[in-house]
Amino acid sequence: MLNLAVDNQNSVDDQDFQTPARVSHHGIVGESSEIKTVFRLVEKVADSGSTIMINGETGTGKGLVARAIHNLSNRCDKPFVTINCGAIPENLLESELFGHVKGAFTGATNSKTGKFEAAKGGTIFLDEIGDMSPDLQVKLLRVLEEGEFEPVGGCRTHRTDVRVIAATHRDLEKAVTEGKFRQDLFFRLYVIPIKLPALKKRREDVPLLIHHFINMICKDKGIQSPQVEDGAMAAMMDFSWPGNVRELKNIVERLVVLNEGGTVTIGDLPDRFQDCARQFNPSGIQISSDGICLNSAVTEFEKSLIIQSLEKTNGIKNRAAKLLHLNRTTLVEKIKRHKI
Numbered sequence: 001m002l003n004l005a006v007d008n009q010n011s012v013d014d015q016d017f018q019t020p021a022r023v024s025h026h027g028i029v030g031e032s033s034e035i036k037t038v039f040r041l042v043e044k045v046a047d048s049g050s051t052i053m054i055n056g057e058t059g060t061g062k063g064l065v066a067r068a069i070h071n072l073s074n075r076c077d078k079p080f081v082t083i084n085c086g087a088i089p090e091n092l093l094e095s096e097l098f099g100h101v102k103g104a105f106t107g108a109t110n111s112k113t114g115k116f117e118a119a120k121g122g123t124i125f126l127d128e129i130g131d132m133s134p135d136l137q138v139k140l141l142r143v144l145e146e147g148e149f150e151p152v153g154g155c156r157t158h159r160t161d162v163r164v165i166a167a168t169h170r171d172l173e174k175a176v177t178e179g180k181f182r183q184d185l186f187f188r189l190y191v192i193p194i195k196l197p198a199l200k201k202r203r204e205d206v207p208l209l210i211h212h213f214i215n216m217i218c219k220d221k222g223i224q225s226p227q228v229e230d231g232a233m234a235a236m237m238d239f240s241w242p243g244n245v246r247e248l249k250n251i252v253e254r255l256v257v258l259n260e261g262g263t264v265t266i267g268d269l270p271d272r273f274q275d276c277a278r279q280f281n282p283s284g285i286q287i288s289s290d291g292i293c294l295n296s297a298v299t300e301f302e303k304s305l306i307i308q309s310l311e312k313t314n315g316i317k318n319r320a321a322k323l324l325h326l327n328r329t330t331l332v333e334k335i336k337r338h339k340i
Contacts, residue, residue: 026068028061029212032202038065038194045192046072051144053189054167056196059246062167063127065194070123075163078122081115086128094136100152108153116149116160123163129189130170130181137182144188164189199241199248206237209245213252224261231266235273303338306331310340 025039045052046069054062063082070080088096099114115124126132132140143149148159166189175181199206210228218225241247255264266274305324313319321331 026071028064028068029209030202030205031208032205034197034202035205038196041194042068043072045069047074048192049073049163051163051189051191052165053191053193054165054196055193056167056169057198057244058169059244060196060198061245062196063125065196066123066125066165066167069165070163073123073163075122079119080123080125081119082125082127083115084127086131090133090136093132094139095152097136098139098149098151101154103153105153111151114151116143116162117158119162120160121162123165126164126166128168129166130168130172130175134182137185141182141185141188144185199244203237206248207233209248210236210252213249214256217253217256221256223256226256226259226262226264228264229266232264232269235266235269239273299338302334303340306334306338306340
Protein backbone atom coordinates (compact mmCIF):
# COMPACT_ATOMS: atom_id res chain seq x y z
CA MET A 1 0.00 0.00 0.00
CA LEU A 2 1.29 3.44 -0.88
CA ASN A 3 2.30 5.27 2.26
CA LEU A 4 0.78 8.76 2.31
CA ALA A 5 1.14 9.76 5.95
CA VAL A 6 2.96 13.04 6.45
CA ASP A 7 5.46 11.70 8.95
CA ASN A 8 6.31 8.40 7.23
CA GLN A 9 9.71 7.99 5.63
CA ASN A 10 10.28 6.95 2.04
CA SER A 11 11.68 3.60 1.01
CA VAL A 12 15.48 3.39 1.28
CA ASP A 13 15.95 2.88 -2.46
CA ASP A 14 13.28 5.39 -3.40
CA GLN A 15 14.24 8.67 -1.74
CA ASP A 16 12.86 10.82 -4.58
CA PHE A 17 9.26 9.70 -4.04
CA GLN A 18 7.70 12.84 -2.51
CA THR A 19 3.95 12.21 -2.38
CA PRO A 20 3.66 12.99 1.39
CA ALA A 21 4.98 16.55 0.98
CA ARG A 22 2.61 17.28 -1.86
CA VAL A 23 -0.65 15.91 -0.52
CA SER A 24 -0.42 17.34 2.98
CA HIS A 25 -0.21 21.07 3.67
CA HIS A 26 0.18 21.91 7.34
CA GLY A 27 -1.91 18.90 8.37
CA ILE A 28 -4.58 19.32 5.67
CA VAL A 29 -4.57 16.44 3.18
CA GLY A 30 -5.57 16.85 -0.48
CA GLU A 31 -4.43 17.74 -3.96
CA SER A 32 -7.73 18.70 -5.62
CA SER A 33 -8.01 22.14 -7.18
CA GLU A 34 -10.60 23.11 -4.54
CA ILE A 35 -8.36 22.36 -1.57
CA LYS A 36 -5.28 23.81 -3.29
CA THR A 37 -7.18 27.09 -3.55
CA VAL A 38 -7.65 26.97 0.23
CA PHE A 39 -3.93 26.21 0.74
CA ARG A 40 -2.90 29.23 -1.32
CA LEU A 41 -5.30 31.52 0.52
CA VAL A 42 -4.14 30.28 3.92
CA GLU A 43 -0.51 30.97 3.06
CA LYS A 44 -1.35 34.40 1.66
CA VAL A 45 -3.35 35.66 4.65
CA ALA A 46 -1.45 34.02 7.52
CA ASP A 47 0.81 36.98 8.25
CA SER A 48 -1.77 39.66 7.48
CA GLY A 49 -3.12 39.82 11.02
CA SER A 50 -6.60 40.31 9.57
CA THR A 51 -9.73 38.72 11.01
CA ILE A 52 -10.60 35.51 9.18
CA MET A 53 -14.05 33.97 8.70
CA ILE A 54 -14.08 30.27 7.77
CA ASN A 55 -17.28 28.87 6.31
CA GLY A 56 -17.93 25.21 5.66
CA GLU A 57 -20.14 22.27 6.44
CA THR A 58 -19.64 20.36 9.67
CA GLY A 59 -16.60 18.10 9.43
CA THR A 60 -14.79 19.92 6.61
CA GLY A 61 -11.77 20.81 8.76
CA LYS A 62 -12.38 24.41 9.82
CA GLY A 63 -10.32 23.89 12.97
CA LEU A 64 -7.37 22.51 10.97
CA VAL A 65 -7.42 25.53 8.67
CA ALA A 66 -7.54 27.92 11.63
CA ARG A 67 -4.55 26.22 13.25
CA ALA A 68 -2.65 26.24 9.94
CA ILE A 69 -3.18 30.00 9.66
CA HIS A 70 -1.88 30.48 13.21
CA ASN A 71 1.14 28.20 12.67
CA LEU A 72 2.13 30.10 9.53
CA SER A 73 1.67 33.52 11.10
CA ASN A 74 4.11 35.68 13.03
CA ARG A 75 2.08 34.78 16.14
CA CYS A 76 2.97 31.09 15.88
CA ASP A 77 5.02 31.15 19.10
CA LYS A 78 2.07 32.60 21.02
CA PRO A 79 -1.07 30.78 22.28
CA PHE A 80 -3.66 29.29 19.96
CA VAL A 81 -6.89 29.16 21.96
CA THR A 82 -10.07 27.43 20.75
CA ILE A 83 -13.62 27.76 22.01
CA ASN A 84 -16.79 26.27 20.55
CA CYS A 85 -19.47 28.92 20.94
CA GLY A 86 -22.22 26.40 20.23
CA ALA A 87 -21.14 23.86 22.84
CA ILE A 88 -21.25 26.13 25.91
CA PRO A 89 -24.51 27.35 27.52
CA GLU A 90 -25.19 31.02 26.86
CA ASN A 91 -25.01 31.96 30.55
CA LEU A 92 -21.48 30.48 30.79
CA LEU A 93 -20.06 31.53 27.43
CA GLU A 94 -19.43 35.14 28.44
CA SER A 95 -17.35 33.99 31.39
CA GLU A 96 -15.44 31.56 29.17
CA LEU A 97 -14.64 34.32 26.71
CA PHE A 98 -13.92 37.25 29.01
CA GLY A 99 -13.39 35.66 32.42
CA HIS A 100 -15.07 36.71 35.67
CA VAL A 101 -14.17 38.19 39.05
CA LYS A 102 -14.72 36.49 42.38
CA GLY A 103 -18.35 36.80 43.48
CA ALA A 104 -19.61 37.82 40.03
CA PHE A 105 -22.35 35.19 40.26
CA THR A 106 -23.40 32.26 42.40
CA GLY A 107 -20.59 29.74 42.41
CA ALA A 108 -17.89 32.19 41.36
CA THR A 109 -15.69 31.50 44.39
CA ASN A 110 -12.55 32.55 42.52
CA SER A 111 -11.64 34.88 39.69
CA LYS A 112 -11.17 33.24 36.31
CA THR A 113 -9.11 34.19 33.25
CA GLY A 114 -11.08 34.19 30.01
CA LYS A 115 -10.04 32.92 26.59
CA PHE A 116 -9.32 36.39 25.22
CA GLU A 117 -6.86 37.07 27.99
CA ALA A 118 -5.33 33.60 27.71
CA ALA A 119 -4.80 34.12 23.98
CA LYS A 120 -3.09 37.50 24.38
CA GLY A 121 -0.48 37.96 21.67
CA GLY A 122 -1.72 34.89 19.83
CA THR A 123 -4.85 33.67 18.09
CA ILE A 124 -8.33 32.85 19.33
CA PHE A 125 -10.49 30.53 17.25
CA LEU A 126 -14.21 31.10 17.75
CA ASP A 127 -15.86 27.99 16.33
CA GLU A 128 -19.59 27.99 15.52
CA ILE A 129 -19.82 31.73 16.07
CA GLY A 130 -23.23 31.71 14.41
CA ASP A 131 -24.65 30.27 17.65
CA MET A 132 -23.55 33.27 19.74
CA SER A 133 -26.34 35.28 21.42
CA PRO A 134 -27.03 38.91 20.36
CA ASP A 135 -25.82 40.25 23.73
CA LEU A 136 -22.45 38.54 23.38
CA GLN A 137 -22.19 39.65 19.77
CA VAL A 138 -22.15 43.26 21.02
CA LYS A 139 -19.28 42.53 23.41
CA LEU A 140 -17.35 40.62 20.78
CA LEU A 141 -17.72 43.56 18.40
CA ARG A 142 -16.13 45.81 21.00
CA VAL A 143 -13.13 43.48 21.29
CA LEU A 144 -12.70 43.43 17.53
CA GLU A 145 -12.98 47.20 17.15
CA GLU A 146 -11.27 48.45 20.30
CA GLY A 147 -9.28 45.49 21.61
CA GLU A 148 -10.78 45.74 25.10
CA PHE A 149 -13.32 44.03 27.38
CA GLU A 150 -14.42 43.70 31.00
CA PRO A 151 -14.64 40.37 32.85
CA VAL A 152 -18.09 39.36 34.12
CA GLY A 153 -18.77 41.27 37.32
CA GLY A 154 -15.69 43.44 36.88
CA CYS A 155 -15.33 47.16 36.33
CA ARG A 156 -11.70 47.30 35.16
CA THR A 157 -11.16 47.36 31.40
CA HIS A 158 -8.68 44.82 30.03
CA ARG A 159 -6.83 45.31 26.78
CA THR A 160 -5.78 42.42 24.60
CA ASP A 161 -3.86 41.93 21.37
CA VAL A 162 -5.52 38.89 19.78
CA ARG A 163 -5.96 37.75 16.21
CA VAL A 164 -9.53 36.46 15.76
CA ILE A 165 -10.41 33.55 13.48
CA ALA A 166 -14.08 32.60 13.45
CA ALA A 167 -15.93 29.72 11.84
CA THR A 168 -19.47 28.57 11.23
CA HIS A 169 -21.47 26.09 9.20
CA ARG A 170 -24.40 28.51 9.13
CA ASP A 171 -25.34 31.04 6.46
CA LEU A 172 -24.57 34.20 8.44
CA GLU A 173 -25.71 36.47 5.62
CA LYS A 174 -29.15 34.87 5.87
CA ALA A 175 -28.99 35.14 9.67
CA VAL A 176 -28.34 38.89 9.32
CA THR A 177 -31.39 39.24 7.07
CA GLU A 178 -33.49 37.34 9.62
CA GLY A 179 -32.24 39.55 12.45
CA LYS A 180 -30.43 36.69 14.20
CA PHE A 181 -26.92 38.04 13.69
CA ARG A 182 -25.69 41.62 13.94
CA GLN A 183 -24.86 43.21 10.61
CA ASP A 184 -22.01 45.30 12.02
CA LEU A 185 -20.38 42.19 13.51
CA PHE A 186 -20.92 40.33 10.25
CA PHE A 187 -18.98 42.97 8.31
CA ARG A 188 -16.26 43.08 10.99
CA LEU A 189 -15.77 39.30 10.85
CA TYR A 190 -15.83 38.95 7.09
CA VAL A 191 -12.59 40.80 6.45
CA ILE A 192 -11.13 37.72 4.74
CA PRO A 193 -13.59 34.88 4.14
CA ILE A 194 -12.40 31.33 3.45
CA LYS A 195 -14.90 28.82 2.10
CA LEU A 196 -14.07 25.15 2.67
CA PRO A 197 -15.40 22.70 0.08
CA ALA A 198 -17.52 19.73 1.11
CA LEU A 199 -15.80 16.38 0.63
CA LYS A 200 -18.25 15.46 -2.14
CA LYS A 201 -16.89 18.46 -4.07
CA ARG A 202 -13.35 17.04 -4.02
CA ARG A 203 -13.82 13.30 -4.50
CA GLU A 204 -10.30 12.86 -5.91
CA ASP A 205 -8.98 13.57 -2.41
CA VAL A 206 -10.87 10.62 -0.89
CA PRO A 207 -8.16 7.97 -1.63
CA LEU A 208 -5.45 10.28 -0.26
CA LEU A 209 -7.45 10.86 2.92
CA ILE A 210 -8.19 7.15 3.32
CA HIS A 211 -4.52 6.21 3.06
CA HIS A 212 -3.55 9.08 5.34
CA PHE A 213 -6.00 8.01 8.05
CA ILE A 214 -5.07 4.33 7.68
CA ASN A 215 -1.41 5.16 8.27
CA MET A 216 -2.19 7.52 11.14
CA ILE A 217 -4.61 5.15 12.91
CA CYS A 218 -2.41 2.09 12.47
CA LYS A 219 0.59 3.95 13.84
CA ASP A 220 -1.43 5.19 16.80
CA LYS A 221 -2.89 1.77 17.60
CA GLY A 222 0.21 -0.21 16.71
CA ILE A 223 -1.61 -2.49 14.28
CA GLN A 224 -1.00 -3.67 10.73
CA SER A 225 -2.50 -1.74 7.81
CA PRO A 226 -5.27 -3.39 5.78
CA GLN A 227 -5.42 -3.29 1.99
CA VAL A 228 -8.40 -1.60 0.33
CA GLU A 229 -9.94 -3.35 -2.66
CA ASP A 230 -10.51 -1.22 -5.74
CA GLY A 231 -14.27 -1.77 -5.55
CA ALA A 232 -14.43 -0.58 -1.95
CA MET A 233 -12.33 2.46 -2.80
CA ALA A 234 -14.60 3.26 -5.76
CA ALA A 235 -17.70 3.00 -3.55
CA MET A 236 -16.19 5.38 -1.01
CA MET A 237 -15.29 7.83 -3.78
CA ASP A 238 -18.88 7.75 -5.01
CA PHE A 239 -20.38 8.28 -1.54
CA SER A 240 -21.79 11.73 -0.76
CA TRP A 241 -20.15 11.99 2.72
CA PRO A 242 -22.69 14.17 4.55
CA GLY A 243 -20.35 14.20 7.55
CA ASN A 244 -17.39 15.16 5.36
CA VAL A 245 -13.80 14.38 6.42
CA ARG A 246 -14.81 13.71 10.03
CA GLU A 247 -17.19 10.98 8.87
CA LEU A 248 -14.54 9.53 6.57
CA LYS A 249 -12.01 9.34 9.41
CA ASN A 250 -14.49 7.50 11.64
CA ILE A 251 -15.32 5.01 8.87
CA VAL A 252 -11.62 4.38 8.21
CA GLU A 253 -11.00 3.71 11.91
CA ARG A 254 -13.80 1.14 11.88
CA LEU A 255 -12.37 -0.55 8.79
CA VAL A 256 -8.83 -0.59 10.19
CA VAL A 257 -9.85 -2.14 13.51
CA LEU A 258 -12.12 -4.79 11.94
CA ASN A 259 -9.75 -5.68 9.10
CA GLU A 260 -6.31 -5.47 10.72
CA GLY A 261 -3.75 -6.70 8.21
CA GLY A 262 -6.52 -7.97 5.93
CA THR A 263 -8.40 -6.62 2.95
CA VAL A 264 -11.28 -4.14 3.01
CA THR A 265 -14.03 -5.11 0.56
CA ILE A 266 -17.33 -3.50 -0.40
CA GLY A 267 -19.05 -5.89 2.00
CA ASP A 268 -17.11 -4.39 4.92
CA LEU A 269 -18.59 -0.95 4.31
CA PRO A 270 -21.76 0.18 6.15
CA ASP A 271 -25.09 -0.51 4.44
CA ARG A 272 -25.45 3.10 3.29
CA PHE A 273 -22.44 2.59 0.99
CA GLN A 274 -23.87 -0.36 -0.88
CA ASP A 275 -25.82 1.81 -3.33
CA CYS A 276 -22.49 3.33 -4.33
CA ALA A 277 -20.94 -0.02 -5.16
CA ARG A 278 -20.17 -0.31 -8.85
CA GLN A 279 -17.89 -2.31 -11.09
CA PHE A 280 -14.44 -0.85 -10.66
CA ASN A 281 -13.29 1.40 -13.45
CA PRO A 282 -9.52 1.80 -12.90
CA SER A 283 -9.43 5.21 -14.53
CA GLY A 284 -12.49 6.49 -12.71
CA ILE A 285 -13.69 7.88 -16.06
CA GLN A 286 -17.27 7.80 -17.28
CA ILE A 287 -18.42 9.01 -20.71
CA SER A 288 -21.29 11.45 -20.34
CA SER A 289 -23.86 12.39 -22.94
CA ASP A 290 -21.70 15.43 -23.73
CA GLY A 291 -18.76 13.22 -24.67
CA ILE A 292 -15.22 13.25 -23.32
CA CYS A 293 -11.73 14.40 -24.29
CA LEU A 294 -9.88 11.24 -25.30
CA ASN A 295 -6.43 12.68 -24.63
CA SER A 296 -7.41 13.69 -21.10
CA ALA A 297 -9.03 10.30 -20.49
CA VAL A 298 -5.90 8.44 -21.60
CA THR A 299 -3.76 10.65 -19.37
CA GLU A 300 -5.97 9.95 -16.36
CA PHE A 301 -5.96 6.21 -17.13
CA GLU A 302 -2.16 6.17 -17.28
CA LYS A 303 -1.93 8.10 -14.02
CA SER A 304 -4.33 5.65 -12.34
CA LEU A 305 -2.23 2.64 -13.39
CA ILE A 306 0.98 4.28 -12.14
CA ILE A 307 -0.63 5.01 -8.76
CA GLN A 308 -1.85 1.39 -8.51
CA SER A 309 1.62 0.05 -9.29
CA LEU A 310 3.18 2.28 -6.62
CA GLU A 311 0.56 1.18 -4.09
CA LYS A 312 1.26 -2.50 -4.76
CA THR A 313 5.03 -1.99 -4.36
CA ASN A 314 5.02 0.36 -1.37
CA GLY A 315 6.27 3.19 -3.56
CA ILE A 316 9.38 1.35 -4.77
CA LYS A 317 9.83 2.51 -8.34
CA ASN A 318 12.02 -0.38 -9.54
CA ARG A 319 9.27 -2.87 -8.71
CA ALA A 320 6.49 -0.58 -9.95
CA ALA A 321 8.30 -0.20 -13.29
CA LYS A 322 8.50 -3.98 -13.66
CA LEU A 323 4.74 -4.29 -13.04
CA LEU A 324 4.12 -1.80 -15.84
CA HIS A 325 6.80 -3.30 -18.14
CA LEU A 326 8.64 0.02 -18.18
CA ASN A 327 12.18 1.18 -17.57
CA ARG A 328 12.57 2.87 -14.19
CA THR A 329 13.69 6.13 -15.82
CA THR A 330 10.56 6.15 -17.98
CA LEU A 331 8.37 5.62 -14.94
CA VAL A 332 10.14 8.41 -13.03
CA GLU A 333 9.51 10.82 -15.92
CA LYS A 334 5.83 9.87 -16.01
CA ILE A 335 5.53 10.34 -12.24
CA LYS A 336 7.00 13.81 -12.55
CA ARG A 337 4.81 14.70 -15.52
CA HIS A 338 1.63 13.55 -13.77
CA LYS A 339 2.78 15.15 -10.49
CA ILE A 340 2.01 11.96 -8.58
